[in-house]
Amino acid sequence: MTEDRKLEVLRAVVEDFIATNEPVGSKALAERHNLGVSPATIRNDMAVLEEEGYIAQPHTSAGRVPTDKGYRLFVDRLASLKPLSTAERRAISSFLEGAVDLDDVLHRTVRLLAQLTQHVAVVQYPSLARSAVRHLEIVHLAPTRLMLVLITDTGRVEQRVVELPGAVTEETVAELRTTLNARLRDRRLAEAPDIIGELPETVAPRLRPVVSTLAGVLLETLIERPDERVVLGGTANLTRSALDFPGTIRPVLEALEEHVVLLRLLGEVESPSRVMVRIGGENAHEGLRATSVVSVGYGAGHTALGGLGVLGPTRMDYAASMTAVAAVARYIGQLLAQG
Amino acid sequence: MTEDRKLEVLRAVVEDFIATNEPVGSKALAERHNLGVSPATIRNDMAVLEEEGYIAQPHTSAGRVPTDKGYRLFVDRLASLKPLSTAERRAISSFLEGAVDLDDVLHRTVRLLAQLTQHVAVVQYPSLARSAVRHLEIVHLAPTRLMLVLITDTGRVEQRVVELPGAVTEETVAELRTTLNARLRDRRLAEAPDIIGELPETVAPRLRPVVSTLAGVLLETLIERPDERVVLGGTANLTRSALDFPGTIRPVLEALEEHVVLLRLLGEVESPSRVMVRIGGENAHEGLRATSVVSVGYGAGHTALGGLGVLGPTRMDYAASMTAVAAVARYIGQLLAQG
DNA sequence: CTTGGCACTCTCGCACGATGAGTGCCAGCA
DNA sequence: TGCTGGCACTCATCGTGCGAGAGTGCCAAG
Numbered sequence: 001m002t003e004d005r006k007l008e009v010l011r012a013v014v015e016d017f018i019a020t021n022e023p024v025g026s027k028a029l030a031e032r033h034n035l036g037v038s039p040a041t042i043r044n045d046m047a048v049l050e051e052e053g054y055i056a057q058p059h060t061s062a063g064r065v066p067t068d069k070g071y072r073l074f075v076d077r078l079a080s081l082k083p084l085s086t087a088e089r090r091a092i093s094s095f096l097e098g099a100v101d102l103d104d105v106l107h108r109t110v111r112l113l114a115q116l117t118q119h120v121a122v123v124q125y126p127s128l129a130r131s132a133v134r135h136l137e138i139v140h141l142a143p144t145r146l147m148l149v150l151i152t153d154t155g156r157v158e159q160r161v162v163e164l165p166g167a168v169t170e171e172t173v174a175e176l177r178t179t180l181n182a183r184l185r186d187r188r189l190a191e192a193p194d195i196i197g198e199l200p201e202t203v204a205p206r207l208r209p210v211v212s213t214l215a216g217v218l219l220e221t222l223i224e225r226p227d228e229r230v231v232l233g234g235t236a237n238l239t240r241s242a243l244d245f246p247g248t249i250r251p252v253l254e255a256l257e258e259h260v261v262l263l264r265l266l267g268e269v270e271s272p273s274r275v276m277v278r279i280g281g282e283n284a285h286e287g288l289r290a291t292s293v294v295s296v297g298y299g300a301g302h303t304a305l306g307g308l309g310v311l312g313p314t315r316m317d318y319a320a321s322m323t324a325v326a327a328v329a330r331y332i333g334q335l336l337a338q339g
Numbered sequence: 340m341t342e343d344r345k346l347e348v349l350r351a352v353v354e355d356f357i358a359t360n361e362p363v364g365s366k367a368l369a370e371r372h373n374l375g376v377s378p379a380t381i382r383n384d385m386a387v388l389e390e391e392g393y394i395a396q397p398h399t400s401a402g403r404v405p406t407d408k409g410y411r412l413f414v415d416r417l418a419s420l421k422p423l424s425t426a427e428r429r430a431i432s433s434f435l436e437g438a439v440d441l442d443d444v445l446h447r448t449v450r451l452l453a454q455l456t457q458h459v460a461v462v463q464y465p466s467l468a469r470s471a472v473r474h475l476e477i478v479h480l481a482p483t484r485l486m487l488v489l490i491t492d493t494g495r496v497e498q499r500v501v502e503l504p505g506a507v508t509e510e511t512v513a514e515l516r517t518t519l520n521a522r523l524r525d526r527r528l529a530e531a532p533d534i535i536g537e538l539p540e541t542v543a544p545r546l547r548p549v550v551s552t553l554a555g556v557l558l559e560t561l562i563e564r565p566d567e568r569v570v571l572g573g574t575a576n577l578t579r580s581a582l583d584f585p586g587t588i589r590p591v592l593e594a595l596e597e598h599v600v601l602l603r604l605l606g607e608v609e610s611p612s613r614v615m616v617r618i619g620g621e622n623a624h625e626g627l628r629a630t631s632v633v634s635v636g637y638g639a640g641h642t643a644l645g646g647l648g649v650l651g652p653t654r655m656d657y658a659a660s661m662t663a664v665a666a667v668a669r670y671i672g673q674l675l676a677q678g
Numbered sequence: 679c680t681t682g683g684c685a686c687t688c689t690c691g692c693a694c695g696a697t698g699a700g701t702g703c704c705a706g707c708a
Numbered sequence: 709t710g711c712t713g714g715c716a717c718t719c720a721t722c723g724t725g726c727g728a729g730a731g732t733g734c735c736a737a738g
Contacts, residue, residue, distance in 0.1 A: 025731050040681055043732070061688045061731050100560065101498065135478050139490060149488055149496070151478060157488070157498050160440060174513075221439065235574060236592035253575035364700050377712055382701070400700050400718045 008035060009045045010054055011078045014066045018315050023063030068280035071292070071314055075277050079319045084327055088116060092331055099335075102126075102155035106231045109308065109332055114234025116324040119312035120256065122295075124266045125229040126154035126305040126336065128222060129190045136184055138177045138214075143167035148214065150222060152189075154305055154336050162217050165209055176210065179203055193223055230262045234310075241313040251287030256311075261285050265293050266307030272297045272333060275322045280314045290314060294321040298329035300337035308332075347374060348384045349393055350417045353405045357654050362402030407619035410631070410653055414616050418658045423666055427455060431670055438674075441465075441494035445570045448647065448671055453573025455663040458651035459595065461634075463605045464568040465493035465644040465675065467561060472523045472531070477516045477553075482506035487553065489561060491528075493644060493675050501556050504548055515549065518542055532562055569601045573649075580652040590626030595650075600624050604632050605646030611636045611672060614661045619653045629653060633660040637668035639676035647671075 012033045016024040026039040026046060046064055049055045054070035095112040099105040106123050113121035131152035139147040144164045151157050183195060196219055200212045238249045255261050278293045292314045297304025308329055310321050351372045355363040365378040385403055388394045393409035434451040438444040445462050452460035470491035478486040483503045490496050522534060535558055539551045577588045594600050617632045631653045636643025647668055649660050
């Protein structure tokens with residue numbers, strides 16, 4: 001038996017199972033793919049593949065089904081990328097053009113991904129830590145109450161209300177605005193803690209109490225405990241593959257509600273253009289044992305600003321998902337870089 | 340047959356069906372409720388109720404199940420409000436205290452509601468139209484590009500980027516900020532169109548082009564086409580009552596993804612403290628024919644700032660949902676009024 | 679190493695009958 | 709007039725048994 005043919009058989013099993021969602025037998029394989037050998041030979045190969053853990057049979061005398069390990073080998077060595085159809089290209093640009101702000105971009109993105117792949121889509125907001133300050137606005141709501149509005153180069157806008165120890169005037173606020181912006185503009189938030197920590201020492205003494213309060217809030221809520229956000233869409237697609245889930249889709253829905261879980265799913269993407277696939281049991285979360293996640297980072301440069309991806313049954317069309325995810329990430333990477 | 344007993348029978352049917360999720364028969368009714376009559380009598384009453392359309396049998400020789408009409412009569416005349424348990428009261432305040440901003444408040448609210456009722460929860464952002472301007476910040480991003488940041492008295496923050504026809508200086512921006520705020524502060528957005536329309540005429544001629552651009556953006560994106568938002572939570576609870584849904588929960592999930600649909604669900608709440616119940620087919624949306632929605636407006640005064648509610652199977656515990664929804668709405672009404 | 683043949687296993691679908699819950703109707707009674 | 713017990717009837721549900729079919733593993737031959 002050649003090693004090559006064994007892999008071909010695995011590919012055939014995976015492809016047929018993805019297409020039909022039914023255990024695939026040796027005879028069917030021989031018919032649908034021209035492997036050049038008889039069903040009996042395929043049976044032998046399949047027996048070996050099963051021993052090695054790439055496929056399994058749900059019960060004796062049923063066809064074979066790929067295991068997580070089988071899918072893994074498939075995506076690592078066998079999946080051929082599909083080029084996007086022109087219809088899909090058109091869909092991407094038409095879906096995303098006309099977005100009015102960052103929220104809008106991300107919501108459209110998630111709908112787009114869900115529609116393209118027919119799976120659940122997740123998009124992370126651009127990480128605050130890796131964004132740079134474009135502007136820090138200070139709004140004078142009341143004598144002892146300010147609102148900080150942080151605007152990043154990726155279009156993210158975060159605001160916090162700050163209660164001050166003492167009253168400040170409009171003039172002071174204007175002064176603060178100028179001073180803080182001079183120090184913070186264009187700085188990445190990842191390098192901001194040092195700068196922010198030193199801020200109180202760099203201003204006139206009378207401003208110090210106020211500035212330290214502000215610095216405290218900035219440090220705490222924006223950097224130490226940044227509430228990274230995600231947008232979710234296409235949950236209805238879960239029901240499409242309801243048959244694939246043992247029991248119910250309940251644990252999956254529950255996992256999706258935990259945004260922390262979603263963030264962790266996307267958190268491991270390192271660089272854009274490197275699509276990551278996590279298959280079945282490779283997912284840490286209990287409820288996602290029957291699902292696969294295809295994710296990638298987006299962002300203009302080398303480091304990802306955030307991640308996006310899709311989640312579906314392990315028997316998903318990996319090639320299609322990977323190309324869709326990569327294409328969308330590339331597109332919104334550009335979009336964020338320019339806007 | 341007394342009219343009273345007929346209603347009692349209906350109540351008993353509804354309550355038992357809600358509790359057991361199984362068609363309820365005359366014998367079981369006679370045992371579990373002391374109606375003072377025999378099963379045979381109850382059978383007669385049930386036959387009448389069925390003729391009148393309040394209950395139905397899934398198939399011959401099965402027990403009876405309430406119809407939408409039956410539930411309607413039940414909530415209108417028979418449902419007795421349940422006082423909140425102290426545990427629930429405590430849950431409400433502990434869940435919501437410590438919220439850091441509006442987003443946070445609403446996300447916590449939706450989780451809270453979902454947990455209290457074990458249904459899907461929906462919370463609408465405070466309507467822009469009914470909010471008042473607390474501050475309009477203008478940020479000078481680039482010579483020909485400004486960002487408008489609108490802060491309302493309910494804590495909502497909306498931003499839009501504006502491309503200007505010509506360049507402006509920092510000083511001009513400061514001037515604009517002062518002028519616009521003087522005219523807009525404390526105005527409700529509902530009455531804003533007139534004021535905004537007149538804005539260009541009230542400023543120095545050299546500012547007019549800029550101001551009309553700004554006015555245009557304000558009018559278009561914030562008032563004519565305000566993107567009212569909703570937060571959704573507890574979708575996993577749908578699976579809890581999966582048995583109640585004919586076929587699948589698919590159409591329900593799809594409806595929930597259409598935020599427009601959700602907004603319409605909540606859009607009809609008029610005044611706070613008036614809980615609204617829409618049962619099964621009473622919902623306009625096709626996918627929600629098997630669900631009921633319990634909603635109410637929240638807000639400090641007479642007019643609602645927004646709506647919130649829960650969505651579940653028609654066989655839900657209406658009394659519990661209604662009290663939970665009302666209590667939460669009251670609570671966040673206060674919260675928004677003070678913060 | 680491949681192939682055809684063959685016996686074996688196990689799921690699936692279907693028919694069948696027993697069970698039992700629940701109904702509708704009717705005659706009797708207050 | 710309204711309530712009640714009795715009774716025949718209907719129909720979904722469930723367990724059983726059986727045949728069909730798909731698929732496998734093994735073996736001997738090429």
